[in-house]
Amino acid sequence: MPSQLNTPAAGQASAVTVVTTAETVAVTAGNIIAPNQTPRVYLNGTLDITIGTGGVTLTVKLERGTVAGGTIVATWGPATVVAGNRYVIDVNAVDLPGEIHGASYVMTVTVGSASGNSTVNTAILQATSTTGS
Numbered sequence: 001m002p003s004q005l006n007t008p009a010a011g012q013a014s015a016v017t018v019v020t021t022a023e024t025v026a027v028t029a030g031n032i033i034a035p036n037q038t039p040r041v042y043l044n045g046t047l048d049i050t051i052g053t054g055g056v057t058l059t060v061k062l063e064r065g066t067v068a069g070g071t072i073v074a075t076w077g078p079a080t081v082v083a084g085n086r087y088v089i090d091v092n093a094v095d096l097p098g099e100i101h102g103a104s105y106v107m108t109v110t111v112g113s114a115s116g117n118s119t120v121n122t123a124i125l126q127a128t129s130t131t132g133s
Helices: none
Strands: 009-018 024-034 040-050 057-064 071-080 086-095 100-112 118-131
Touching: 009 100, 024 040, 024 118, 040 057, 040 100, 057 086, 071 086, 071 100, 100 118
Parallel strands: none
Antiparallel strands: 009 024, 009 118, 024 100, 040 086, 040 118, 057 071, 057 100
């Protein structure tokens, strides 16, 4: 049976505060349905962030779940950044979750050594599943 592309789930957020060094959910894409035993979920995310006071590293994760600390699908960084600067990062991954119904994915952000809050200007996350062989 040929692969079938399912309707993507997408999320968009803006003006999200990243509190100093806490792992913070920037955006959520939810309600993914992949009824096949061997689905693939393609994740495509873009993050536009301004680094807060004292921030020296940036880590972006794509995780399965609705909160920070879910199953890590991909990690970008940690990369060196400069406080006060704005960065735009694309993060892409493929997840092989097994059969799922109504699953969510999140993009999380952590700014290392920050003494001031950072700001997610815009975050977009799209999750598209395929089913079939």
